[in-house]
Amino acid sequence: MDTAQKRRFIRPCTFVWLLLMLLTVTTYLIGEAGLGGIAVMLAVLGTAVVKVQMVANYFMGLRRTRWLWRGIVLGWLLLVTGLITIAYLTAIK
Amino acid sequence: MTTDTTTPDEILATPPGDLAIWFFIFAELLAFGVFFVAYAFARARHVALFNESQQQLDITSGAINTLVLITSSYFMVRAVAAIKQGLSRECARWIVAAIGLGGVFLAIKLAEFHDKFSAGISLSTNTFYMFYLSLTIFHFMHVILGMVILAAVMLKAKGGGYSAENHTGVETGASYWHMVDLLWIILFPLVYVIH
Numbered sequence: 001m002d003t004a005q006k007r008r009f010i011r012p013c014t015f016v017w018l019l020l021m022l023l024t025v026t027t028y029l030i031g032e033a034g035l036g037g038i039a040v041m042l043a044v045l046g047t048a049v050v051k052v053q054m055v056a057n058y059f060m061g062l063r064r065t066r067w068l069w070r071g072i073v074l075g076w077l078l079l080v081t082g083l084i085t086i087a088y089l090t091a092i093k
Numbered sequence: 094m095t096t097d098t099t100t101p102d103e104i105l106a107t108p109p110g111d112l113a114i115w116f117f118i119f120a121e122l123l124a125f126g127v128f129f130v131a132y133a134f135a136r137a138r139h140v141a142l143f144n145e146s147q148q149q150l151d152i153t154s155g156a157i158n159t160l161v162l163i164t165s166s167y168f169m170v171r172a173v174a175a176i177k178q179g180l181s182r183e184c185a186r187w188i189v190a191a192i193g194l195g196g197v198f199l200a201i202k203l204a205e206f207h208d209k210f211s212a213g214i215s216l217s218t219n220t221f222y223m224f225y226l227s228l229t230i231f232h233f234m235h236v237i238l239g240m241v242i243l244a245a246v247m248l249k250a251k252g253g254g255y256s257a258e259n260h261t262g263v264e265t266g267a268s269y270w271h272m273v274d275l276l277w278i279i280l281f282p283l284v285y286v287i288h
Contacts, residue, residue: 001177003178009174009177010174017164020163020278021164024159024160024163028286031155031285031286036144036287036288040287041287044286045282045283045287047282048278048282052275052278052279055274056271056275059166059169059271060109060267060272060275064104065107065108076123076126079126080129081279083134084130084133087133088137088287091136091137091140
């Protein structure tokens with residue numbers, strides 16, 4: 001890997017790192033404000049989905065692999081967060 | 094050990110690192126996934142109890158620990174980038190920094206556990222705390238295991254055991270460490286924030 005390739009490897013990850021920090025602070029502020037309800041739950045869980053995808057695709061490097069590997073992580077993520085959402089909605093009824 | 098001569102633009106047949114660690118990672122995701130869903134459905138049966146108990150958690154500690162793990166994960170990205178250039182000592186330094194932040198995570202979590210245990214809270218206090226303590230202790234143990242793996246990788250890197258062409262071990266350790274971060278990214282909003 002030469003310097004130009006290193007830059008292409010690191011720059012997107014540095015941007016992702018800063019974005020992850022920003023999204024974490026957003027989730028924290030929502031939590032600190034004590035906000036709740038369906039919309040907030042969907043926003044917070046949606047943020048977590050985006051963050052996990054960023055870690056998997058950029059930090060773990062899955063964006064450079066065949067779709068199968070990204071699909072396994074995305075499938076797991078959507079199944080887990082989908083079931084969490086269903087459980088949350090069940091609790092409201 | 095395989096030799097890696099890939100560039101950032103190539104599509105890889107398998108994810109970075111040893112393929113075996115990925116089967117381990119998927120098994121861990123499955124285990125934690127079941128745990129997360131079980132928490133959510135247990136909460137659905139005891140909403141008031143979960144909401145009340147959740148308010149006793151220190152959300153600031155949880156958020157700081159998220160920032161700490163994300164940054165530590167990013168340091169491992171830098172460690173991988175360094176070894177891909179053949180910079181063993183720089184790679185080892187980034188890993189030391191990642192391990193150091195792992196230590197910060199453990200210290201903050203231990204302070205949280207100390208607060209809860211001092212208040213007389215235990216696994217048998219209620220269903221929420223049963224889940225909170227077992228989930229976070231389970232994750233805590235994964236952080237420790239990750240730090241042990243990273244320490245072994247760091248020592249090998251320091252001794253010149255990896256190179257620009259041969260660094261699967263660094264990517265393997267990094268992949269496991271990213272998984273520990275990824276799991277906390279779901280655990281934090283699920284247990285500390287959503288109500």
